[in-house]
Amino acid sequence: MKYTESKYANDDAGQSESQKDWSDYYEATKQGPPRPLLVSALKHVTNKNRAIDIGSGALNDTRYLLGQGFDVVSIDKNPTMEQEAVDKQNEKLHTFMTKFEDFNFPENEYDLASAMYSLPFIDPIHFNYVLAKIKSSLKKGGIFCGQFFGVHDEWSTNQKMTFHTKDQLKVMFEDFSIISFEEEEIDKETATGKMKHWHVFHVIARK
Numbered sequence: 001m002k003y004t005e006s007k008y009a010n011d012d013a014g015q016s017e018s019q020k021d022w023s024d025y026y027e028a029t030k031q032g033p034p035r036p037l038l039v040s041a042l043k044h045v046t047n048k049n050r051a052i053d054i055g056s057g058a059l060n061d062t063r064y065l066l067g068q069g070f071d072v073v074s075i076d077k078n079p080t081m082e083q084e085a086v087d088k089q090n091e092k093l094h095t096f097m098t099k100f101e102d103f104n105f106p107e108n109e110y111d112l113a114s115a116m117y118s119l120p121f122i123d124p125i126h127f128n129y130v131l132a133k134i135k136s137s138l139k140k141g142g143i144f145c146g147q148f149f150g151v152h153d154e155w156s157t158n159q160k161m162t163f164h165t166k167d168q169l170k171v172m173f174e175d176f177s178i179i180s181f182e183e184e185e186i187d188k189e190t191a192t193g194k195m196k197h198w199h200v201f202h203v204i205a206r207k
């Protein structure tokens, strides 16, 4: 296996799902720049019309997408998201405090589905169902971007989170065209300052 330092290596995501309170994470990440993978993905979006931010956290990416002219659906199970939603009055922003597995993803709706460091936190019981719903929510030609954690990730013993091999991911996206697929394996601090071994796949793909 080739271990690379990704161009997305400055990405920094959170904490173990065993820490149920994400407030430290939101505090550390709020007002930060949009995720570089999302910025890259946007170059491939033909119509900047409707986007969904899946696991929107402190809403940095949601704000960026609004600024790019998208109508944005922003979903996260954590109530902190609601408190941070200072620009909730924006009529182009639709926030839903919900678990991914309970959200009623509309079909063929979005030009962009962005899941920045969020999908690995889904319980494996729900993972395939949620990913299928996300994929079907994209219009034909729409763009998916997101991270998946690999089996060498330090948190991979957490049975409430989902980890993948490269081969599994290739199969999961065989009905999409892959635009970018980067594997990153690195020791680096989390957003809240703890050293961690990261094994991350950064994916951009077109439906």
Ligand SMILES: C[S@@+](CC[C@H](N)C(=O)[O-])C[C@H]1O[C@@H](n2cnc3c(N)ncnc32)[C@H](O)[C@@H]1O
Binding pocket: 013, 014, 015, 022, 029, 035, 054, 055, 056, 057, 058, 075, 076, 077, 078, 098, 099, 100, 101, 115, 116, 117, 118, 121, 122, 123
């Ligand atoms: C690591 S944070 C990433 C936040 C943001 N996308 C970013 O890049 O900074 C993961 C987010 O996903 C949310 N999340 C994790 N599992 C979820 C689930 N099953 N349903 C809804 N939200 C979930 C958490 O509440 C958290 O806000």
